[in-house]
Amino acid sequence: MLLEAAPFAAGFAVTMAFFLVRRDELGDRVATHFSGGGTADDWGATSSYPWVCLALFGGLALLFGLGAALPGAGLSGRSAWTATGWGTAGLLGYLLSAVLVVNAHAVADGAEARLPWAQLVAGLGAALLAAAAGTMLRRLMPSVPHGSEREPLPGAPERLALRPGERAGWSAHNTSALLTGLGAGTFLLGTSLLAAGLVGTGLPLMLAGLLIFALSAVRVTVDRHGLTVAAGYLPWPRTRIGLDQVATARAQHVSALEWGGWGYRVSARGTGVILRSGEALVVRRENGRDFAVTTRDARTAAALLNTLAAGGDGSSPRPGGG
Known part of the structure; x- marks a missing residue:
């Protein structure tokens, strides 16, 4: 600081x-x-x-x-x-x-x-x-070592133990320091140009900075509806993967560069919302494609998603359920 x-x-x-x-x-x-x-x-x-x-x-x-x-x-x-x-x-x-x-x-x-x-x-x-x-x-x-962030997380699917009829949900708010800084910098540059009288250049940069800042955070939710990834400060865009589309979920480390950068990415590895390199929830869909979203406590999210996809409380697994 x-x-x-x-x-x-x-x-x-x-x-x-x-x-x-x-x-x-x-x-x-x-x-x-x-x-x-x-x-x-x-x-x-x-x-x-x-x-x-x-x-x-x-x-x-x-x-x-x-x-x-x-x-x-x-x-x-x-x-x-x-x-x-x-x-x-x-x-x-x-x-x-x-x-x-x-x-x-x-x-x-x-x-x-x-x-x-x-x-x-x-x-x-x-x-x-x-x-x-x-x-x-x-x-x-x-550099300050972060033990759990430097070691690969187990890729084997896990489940969260729930009693029959018991409901559970999980949610986390995640912020990208890179996108937040980029948005703030773009907004301030636009403000400076606008203050200098360059409205045609400064105003678009200010708006772009606000948009980048608004998209610099995501809310990741796992519940009976499946996996939902929504913009942290806006009602849109939103991605949802229903429980019937989940084959398995796992927690693993991802590299932003390997996924093509930061933001919403489409690559050979699959699609994803990548805010940083590090811990991520990776969902293998029934069609064989992966979807990844970087989030803290990805292990708990993956375990709960596997349980819910298997039948709500884990008592009646369906084919393909983790």
């Missing part, structure tokens, strides 16, 4: 250093918004600028710090989250400092301030350098 919050603390410190150095050159107001051509079209009180920066950097530090603590994220997911956070901090730190510089060089309380395109390009360069630095630091950190 400290690694994710550090660049925002550094960005705030750099911005405040520029503010203190240039304070005597600034008037009572500063230009805070610029049109697509780079000319100022909105202003704010100079005295409130540090508080706005504090709220912006502090909020993002909290967001990315908590995001780093999400359970179940692998090294690749955390590296992507770190790169996004550090890149965002680098971009904001550069642009907010550049705004102070152009206001200090302007006259009449920032009325003639101008932020050229070159500053935005330089800000993107600072973002890339910061993202690279964060990624390097993340890779230099010692």
Whole structure:
């Protein structure tokens, strides 16, 4: 969490250093918004600028710090989250400092301030350098072993013992650190471009970021209806495999790259919802095709699904039931 919050603390410190150095050159107001051509079209009180920066950097530090603590994220997911956070901090730190510089060089309380395109390009360069630095630091950190995640889970079908007539259900909410970071980064980039007056580019990126974030979590449920995998924050999309379609279920480790990446995947291995590399519930359908969804506690989910597919309480197995 400290690694994710550090660049925002550094960005705030750099911005405040520029503010203190240039304070005597600034008037009572500063230009805070610029049109697509780079000319100022909105202003704010100079005295409130540090508080706005504090709220912006502090909020993002909290967001990315908590995001780093999400359970179940692998090294690749955390590296992507770190790169996004550090890149965002680098971009904001550069642009907010550049705004102070152009206001200090302007006259009449920032009325003639101008932020050229070159500053935005330089800000993107600072973002890339910061993202690279964060990624390097993340890779230099010692990895924390997760014993059960490093050893293959048994592939043999298991069942959950239920008494005749007893009903049971299982559900888990799973979040992808990679997709969450990607969605947040895309949204923040769109916000920055929109603030710069680039509505045609910034608005689509903001919407895309919100969509990616909305699809960054899934709810996995096993009950008398079978297996249901639904988007964590939206009512759609939803995948359901009925009990009559389940031949067997098992818990095993999967690699996101072997399944073709992250998200809803279609590959030679089958179909699946892959949020990360690691523990997954894999269902062999009656047609011989596999469906996988990465989730915590996949062993319990597989055992219950096998029991329900065998006859509800395990007392009357059907052909093909695990």
